[in-house]
Amino acid sequence: MLLLAAVPVVHADDNVTATFSGRLHYDVARFDNDDRGTDERANDDLRAAWLAVSGKFYGFDYKLETEVAGQRPVARDVYVARSFGNTTVTAGQFKQFFTLDDRGSSNHIPAVERSWLAQTLAPTYRLGVGVNGYQQGMFWSGSVYSLESIDAWKTKGRAAGGRAGYAPWREAGHVLHLGAALAHEHYDNPGANGASPLRVQPRVAGYFGDNSRLNLVDFHSGRDVSVDKYGLEVAAVHGGLSLQGEYGGALYDDGQQRARVTSGYLQATWLLTGETRPYDAKAGRFTQLKPAHDSGAWELVARIDHIEGKQWPRDLSADAWTVGVNWYARKHARVMLDWTDTERRDEAANRTLDRTGVLAGRIQLDF
Structure with missing residues (x-):
């Protein structure tokens, strides 16, 4: 079935085309719990099962994508777009323009989990x-968007944001990337009148770590909340080595109280088998690796991560370091294995809440 779905369907006059694609991510996690807090339990699950159709329709690009791994389908990219030279206008539901780590597909990120900065600040779909465009190494993008999505209609509000950057070096194996992003979001009545509360609760021990959520921000009184976000990003590629780092934050204000979240990470990858990490200068992001050998490509990954949230009287933080190895068996097949050591702290009380280690793995197929 997947082989048939991967074949593009083209109309006779080429005005209408359709190409099917998708991904399967099967994740597993094993935890090393200390004697503080609530223990995490080993788990495994089909984390992602996406199906999509994309193509052209009389001069317009389109994409319809859904996640079918959960109890009910969830819409991802559902949009139409039109290009005018180096500029593209997109309307519908799409991933917003914020952070280098979030702009890359989960098929291409080098660690099982995204950085905490991407998890907490990026608006996603x-x-x-x-509108986005590029010119001579510069890329830019901006959007106005609702805080609702097709499936999350209880989050009320509106927002605007943008991302821009420059890649003075952008050849294969020789990349320097600089970027920045800003966003302003306005939440209507969080916690009242049918609107969802506004909470920032990253799973610091990964996808299966529900007991290690860190409740950084919580607005549920019904007062409107204004949020200002920013992000700074830098990345470089030299042969098989790539370096990447970001720092960003958000200020929350409902007129009576304020909260602040700041986060940053540093990440390094090293391809052992002669490949170089692919970079798309037009979009300012990393893309899919194609192994140079029939035996596949091997990659080492290391990352340090930090996040802190302050909302009186809370002052909570988390730190983590991750090491991992990836085997790219083929361009569309990958096996990942990470070890992450995490620590949650209550800074106001000057005490450690818990320390949890997690061994996370993924088998990934995409087409």
Whole structure:
């Protein structure tokens, strides 16, 4: 079935085309719990099962994508777009333009989990209208969007944001990337009148670590909340070595209280088998690796991560370091294995809440 689905369907006059694609991510996690807090339990699950159709329709690009791994389907990219030279206008639901780590597909990120900065600050898939373009190593993008998505309609509000950057070096194996992003979001009545509360609760021990959530921000009184976000990013590629780092934050204000979240990470990868990490200068992001050998490509990964949230009287933080190895068996097949050591702290009380280690793995197929 997947082989048939991967074959593009083209209309006779080429005005209408359709190509099917998808991904399967099967994740597993084993935990090393200390004697503080609630223990995490070993688990495994089909984390992602996406199906999509994309193509052209009389001069317009389109994409319809859904996640079918959960109890009910969830819409991802659902949009139409039109290009005008180096500029593209997109309308519908699409991933918003914020952070280098979030702009890359989960098929291509080098660690099982994204950075905490991407998990907490990136707006991900929202309904809106966006514009993006590129010119001589510069890329830019901006959008106005609703805080609702097709499936999360209880989050009320509106927002605008943008991301821009420059890659003075952008050849294969020789990349320097600089970027920045800003966003302003306005949440209507969080916690009242049918609107969802506004909470920032990253799973610091990974996808299966529900007991290690860190409740950084919580607005549920019904007062409107204004949020200002920023992010700074830098990355470099030299042969098989790539370096990447970001720092960002958000300020929350409902007129009576404020909260602040700051986060940053540093990440390094090293391809042992002669490949170099692919970079798309037009979009300012990393893309899919194609192994140079029939035996596949091997990659080592290391990352340090930090996040802190302050909302009186809370002051909570988390730190983690991750090491991992990836085997790219083919361009569309990968096996990942990470070890992450995490620590949650209550900074106001000057005490460690818990320390949890997690061994996370993934078998990934995409087409």
